[in-house]
Amino acid sequence: MAFASSASAAGVGACLITKTDTNPFFVKMKEGATAKAKELGVDLKTYAGKIDGDSESQVAAIESCIADGAKGILITASDTKGIVPTVKKARDAGLLVIALDTPLDPIDAADATFATDNLEAGKLIGAWAAATLGDKAKDAKIGFLDLTPSQPTVDVLRDQGFMMGYGIDVKDANKIGDEDDPRIVGHDVTNGNEEGGRKAMENLLQKDNTINVIHTINEPAAVGAYQALKAVGLEKQVLIVSVDGGCPGVKSVTEGVIGATSQQYPLQMAALGIEAIANYAKDGTKPKPTEGKNFFDTGVNLVTDKPANGVKSIDTKEGLAKCWG
Amino acid sequence: MSQIQEFEKVLSGSDTNVAAFEEHGKSFVKRAQHFLHSTPAAVPLIVLVLSIIIFGVAIGGRFFSSYTLTLILQQIAIVGILGAAQTLVILTAGIDLSIGVIMVISAVIMGNCAITYGMPTILAVLLGLAAGAACGLLNGLLVAYMKLPPFIVTLGTWNIVMATNFIYSANETIRDADVDAQAPLLHFFALSFRVGSAVLTAGVIAMVLLVMLLWYVLNHTAWGRHVYAVGDDPEAAKLSGIQTKKVLMAVYTLAGLIAAFAAWVSIGRNGSISPSAAVTDYNLQAITATVIGGISLFGGRGSILGTLFGAMIVGVVSMGLNMLGADPQWKVLLTGVLIIGAVAVDQWIRKVSV
Numbered sequence: 001m002a003f004a005s006s007a008s009a010a011g012v013g014a015c016l017i018t019k020t021d022t023n024p025f026f027v028k029m030k031e032g033a034t035a036k037a038k039e040l041g042v043d044l045k046t047y048a049g050k051i052d053g054d055s056e057s058q059v060a061a062i063e064s065c066i067a068d069g070a071k072g073i074l075i076t077a078s079d080t081k082g083i084v085p086t087v088k089k090a091r092d093a094g095l096l097v098i099a100l101d102t103p104l105d106p107i108d109a110a111d112a113t114f115a116t117d118n119l120e121a122g123k124l125i126g127a128w129a130a131a132t133l134g135d136k137a138k139d140a141k142i143g144f145l146d147l148t149p150s151q152p153t154v155d156v157l158r159d160q161g162f163m164m165g166y167g168i169d170v171k172d173a174n175k176i177g178d179e180d181d182p183r184i185v186g187h188d189v190t191n192g193n194e195e196g197g198r199k200a201m202e203n204l205l206q207k208d209n210t211i212n213v214i215h216t217i218n219e220p221a222a223v224g225a226y227q228a229l230k231a232v233g234l235e236k237q238v239l240i241v242s243v244d245g246g247c248p249g250v251k252s253v254t255e256g257v258i259g260a261t262s263q264q265y266p267l268q269m270a271a272l273g274i275e276a277i278a279n280y281a282k283d284g285t286k287p288k289p290t291e292g293k294n295f296f297d298t299g300v301n302l303v304t305d306k307p308a309n310g311v312k313s314i315d316t317k318e319g320l321a322k323c324w325g
Numbered sequence: 326m327s328q329i330q331e332f333e334k335v336l337s338g339s340d341t342n343v344a345a346f347e348e349h350g351k352s353f354v355k356r357a358q359h360f361l362h363s364t365p366a367a368v369p370l371i372v373l374v375l376s377i378i379i380f381g382v383a384i385g386g387r388f389f390s391s392y393t394l395t396l397i398l399q400q401i402a403i404v405g406i407l408g409a410a411q412t413l414v415i416l417t418a419g420i421d422l423s424i425g426v427i428m429v430i431s432a433v434i435m436g437n438c439a440i441t442y443g444m445p446t447i448l449a450v451l452l453g454l455a456a457g458a459a460c461g462l463l464n465g466l467l468v469a470y471m472k473l474p475p476f477i478v479t480l481g482t483w484n485i486v487m488a489t490n491f492i493y494s495a496n497e498t499i500r501d502a503d504v505d506a507q508a509p510l511l512h513f514f515a516l517s518f519r520v521g522s523a524v525l526t527a528g529v530i531a532m533v534l535l536v537m538l539l540w541y542v543l544n545h546t547a548w549g550r551h552v553y554a555v556g557d558d559p560e561a562a563k564l565s566g567i568q569t570k571k572v573l574m575a576v577y578t579l580a581g582l583i584a585a586f587a588a589w590v591s592i593g594r595n596g597s598i599s600p601s602a603a604v605t606d607y608n609l610q611a612i613t614a615t616v617i618g619g620i621s622l623f624g625g626r627g628s629i630l631g632t633l634f635g636a637m638i639v640g641v642v643s644m645g646l647n648m649l650g651a652d653p654q655w656k657v658l659l660t661g662v663l664i665i666g667a668v669a670v671d672q673w674i675r676k677v678s679v
Contacts, residue, residue, distance in 0.1 A: 022496040022601065051604045149653045189653060194498075194595045195602060202396060203647045206387070220599060223501060227596040231517060232524075248500050248597075255502050325497075 009278035010041040013070035016270065017061045019078045019102075021048035024246055024325025025266050026076065029100065032267030033074065036274040044274070045070070055079035059086045065095065072096035072277030074270060080105040080153065096280040098287070100269045102154060103295060112276065112287040113295035114269045118154050118243070121262035122161020122215075124302040124311065125241035128260045129213055130166045131308035132239065137166070142213040143204040144176070144187040145197055145221050151176050155217060158243050159187075162215045185211050190221040197224020205232065216242045219249030219261060226257045246325035250303055254316045260304035263314075266324050269298045361674045365627045368670055369618045369634035372663075376638055380645030388648055391523035401614075401640040402514075402528040403428075403591045407607055408614035408632045409536055410583035413576050415615055416543070417556040418624025419468060419475035421577070423460065423483040424584040425607030429600065430490040431457040432588035436499040436598035439508035446510040454585045460486055461581020465574035487603045494600040501596035514593030528590040535583070536633045543629055552576060557625025613660060614639060617667045626675075638663065 016033045018026035030046055037044035045068070047061035055078045063086070065073050072095055077083045080102060087097050087109055099110040107113055130137040144162075147155035156176055163170045163179065171178045177187050185208045190196035197220065204211060205228065216222035222242040229235040242249060245263025252258045276287040290297040302311060303319035314322075361367055381389035407424055414421040435453035438444045444452075460482065467478040504511050514528035543549035551572050554562040563569050592598055618635025620627030642663070643656045 022491045024496060024498075027496065186650075188647075191605075193601055193605070194597050194599055195591075195605065198595060199400060202400065203644075206393065206396070206644075206648055220498065220597075220601075223597055224595065227501065227594070230596075231515070231526075248498055251500065251502070257502070 009281060011043065012041075012278060012281040013043045013045070013065075013068055014274060014277045015061065015065040015068075015070050015073045016044060016046045016273075017058050017065075017073060017075040018046070018048045019052050019054075019058075019076050020050070021046070023052070025101075025244070028324035029076070029266040029270040032270035033274050036271040040274065040278045042274055042278055049078050053078050055082050058083060062086045062090050066090050066093045070095060071281040072098065074098050074100050074273040074277070075110075076101045077104055084109045096277055096286065098273050098276060100273055101264075101266065105153065107294050112289065114272055114276075114287075114298055115295050116264035116269075116300050117293070117295075117297050118157035119161040119164075120297075121243045121264065121300045122158040122163075123165035124262050124300065124313075125215065125243065125260055126162035126165020126167075128165075128302060128304065128308050128311045128313070129162075129215075129239055129241050131311055132259065132306065133213070136212075138183075140183050140213050141185050141208055141211045142166075142168075142183050142215070143185045143201070143211045145190045145200045145204075145214060145216045145225055146176060146187055147192050147217045148189050158217060159215065162241070190217060190224065192218050193220050194224035194227070197221035198228045199224075201225035201228035205229075205234070209234070212238050214238055214240045216240060216258075218242060218244045219246055219252060219258065222249070222258050222261075223252055226252075245301070245303055245319060245323055247320065247323040248325065250316055250319040250323045253303055253305065253319065259306065260302055260313065261319075263301045263303050263319055263322065265298050265300075265322070272296070272298065358674060358676075361670075365619050365674075366631040366634060368667070368674075369631045369638060372617075373634045373638050373641065376641045376645070380641065380648075384645065384648050388645060391521060393644065393648075395523040395525055395529070397637065397640040397644050398529045398532075399524070399526050399594070400644070401636045402526070402532045403587055403594060404607065404610045404614055404639070405532040405633055405636040406535060406587040406590060407584060407611035408618070408636050409532075409539055409629060410580040410587070411608070411611040411615045412618075412620050412627070412629045412632045413539070413552065413583075414475070414580050415556075415612075415620050415622060416552050416624060416627065417573060417576050418559075418622075419573070419577075420479065420612070420622070421464065421475070421580050422479040422608050423464060423486055424580060424611060425605070425609075426483055426486040426490060426603050427457050427460045427581050427584040428588045428591065428607060429603040430460070430486055430493070431585035432592055432598050432602075433490060433494045433499075433600050435511060435588060435592065436504065436508075437494070439511060440499055440503050443507075446508040449508065450510070450589060453588060454582060457585020457588065458578050458582040461578040461584070462574070464581065465577030468577060469570040469573035483608070490600050490603050496600045498600070499598040504592065504597065511589070511592045512596070514590040515596070516593075526593070528593050531586075531590060533633070535586070536629055540629050548572070548575075553625050555624075610639070613664060617663050619667060619671060621671050621675075622668075626671075635667075 049057040097110045099113040101115050103113045104110045159176050160170045160173050168181045188200035188203050190200045219242050222240050239259045242258050242261040302313035304313050305316050307313050410424050431453040434456045435449050438449035438452050439446045467473050468475050516527040518525050551567045555569050555572050614636035615632050618631030646656050
């Protein structure tokens with residue numbers, strides 16, 4: 001999807017609403033949106049929740065945008081179901097609403113969704129792990145470090161995507177934990193941070209200390225898991241894969257802490273979102289989803305310095321050039 | 326020459342015993358209640374032993390191993406140290422909602438000073454400790470001299486410190502590899518010692534030593550008794566010559582300093598330094614350990630050893646439920662039951678009629 005850049009977007013108001021303004025991923029998103037808005041002359045206001053999961057601030061932000069007379073809203077929703085009625089209000093008032101990174105539930109509650117294909121991200125690291133282990137893949141011991149007990153969409157897609165890529169029967173693809181493959185040691189939750197990653201890894205090692213593959217929801221959780229492994233001298237025995245592609249995460253790949261990670265592009269998502277709002281303001285055109293998908297795919301790359309046969313990847317040098325945060 | 330007056334002669338026939346309460350014919354329950362009243366750390370200790378036994382029976386040798394039990398200690402070291410800080414404050418009938426975020430900002434300051442600004446690591450640690458103490462001092466000033474309620478003060482500073490942490494750090498994580506390369510001293514508390522299959526980290530040892538030290542100070546120094554006195558009845562404490570304002574100031578400052586010390590320990594455990602940790606509910610976890618440990622929220626009652634047992638109880642329960650494969654929500658539910666149970670027991674013990 002290539003937009004004709006229009007310099008006639010002066011005076012068009014747009015809003016960017018993120019989950020928090022502290023997570024580097026959203027900081028990068030804000031940078032991308034701000035730069036593009038400046039280029040097109042769009043008047044951008046940014047809002048964020050106080051913490052991840054703070055939906056109330058996001059509702060208030062949408063209401064402010066409607067009152068402000070903005071033309072469009074870009075939102076990464078904290079509560080993908082709960083925000084829907086408020087989003088409907090905005091669309092009824094004639095605003096273009098684009099979900100960034102996190103699809104709403106249902107996905108067509110927004111006019112469009114610009115996101116990473118998280119299932120694809122999971123499949124890439126799963127396929128890489130299986131190819132890297134080779135013959136040993138069929139009797140591996142695999143642990144899963146997921147996000148939160150509530151199993152948000154992104155968590156399910158990455159976790160189940162990994163299994164598909166690795167060659168594990170996922171049973172219900174919308175559910176984590178219903179699989180019966182004997183190679184699975186267990187799942188634990190990390191809250192996506194170092195401390196949670198460490199604790200979850202310790203818990204899984206308690207279940208089975210012969211674990212040799214770990215899927216992690218994001219790089220901070222992966223780094224925490226590595227700490228737990230290092231503490232018991234098992235860091236050489238375990239292959240860790242992750243998703244995100246933040247700069248600290250890519251550096252961890254360089255150092256061999258993480259084997260491979262799927263990189264996503266928040267800056268791109270936000271920039272495309274601003275362009276879409278500018279175009280909508282100009283002539284009412286709405287963005288179209290990627291062929292064969294119900295959202296616009298902003299791309300994902302596997303980053304690793306140990307490429308595996310049959311899995312397309314880029315090296316950490318390129319990964320660092322494209323990383324965020 | 327008058328005769329020596331012998332008014333007091335009659336005294337030789339009188340009772341020479343000191344006034345005492347009679348204790349006979351007491352029921353077992355009364356005696357138990359009296360024992361618990363005089364040894365406040367007994368209840369959490371009993372609960373701790375019981376929970377270890379219950380999970381030990383339910384799970385078997387894998388749980389009841391020195392490795393698992395010492396792993397639990399590693400997992401609670403940070404909350405245990407924060408709980409010690411919280412205990413001091415709660416003993417004065419206050420509460421500190423800000424210690425969790427004070428810990429995080431201190432860790433970020435230590436990391437930035439050592440790695441981003443390239444200072445000598447020992448200086449970075451001292452600056453981090455000073456920052457924690459300064460936050461505590463601010464709480465102390467507002468509580469003791471402005472006479473504001475501790476709950477309100479620390480609710481305010483919690484928000485202020487959390488926001489400052491994010492603004493100052495731009496939420497950039499300092500990576501484990503960089504800490505290792507440039508400031509290995511920050512990882513000091515990750516040092517581990519093996520005894521058979523037991524693994525103790527320097528962080529666990531620091532927690533135990535700190536609690537022992539505070540226990541001694543609280544029970545065997547004048548200042549320590551002043552802390553209890555201020556919590557029990559500030560008016561009476563003031564009338565008996567205790568400088569209550571100074572005691573309060575010192576307690577909040579010390580709590581901030583201990584929180585900063587917990588920061589150093591947490592860098593050892595987590596490897597990297599992440600400002601995002603400010604949204605983790607460390608202060609609530611510390612309050613939980615304190616309450617389950619039998620420290621009375623009304624002030625002036627409880628033993629800091631109880632806090633250590635309280636933190637261990639939470640650790641044992643969560644590890645036990647993990648190993649049983651329970652849904653994580655059960656952990657949360659059971660923690661809630663323990664909190665309410667602990668306060669109910671505390672109230673029952675207070676009714677003791679000695």
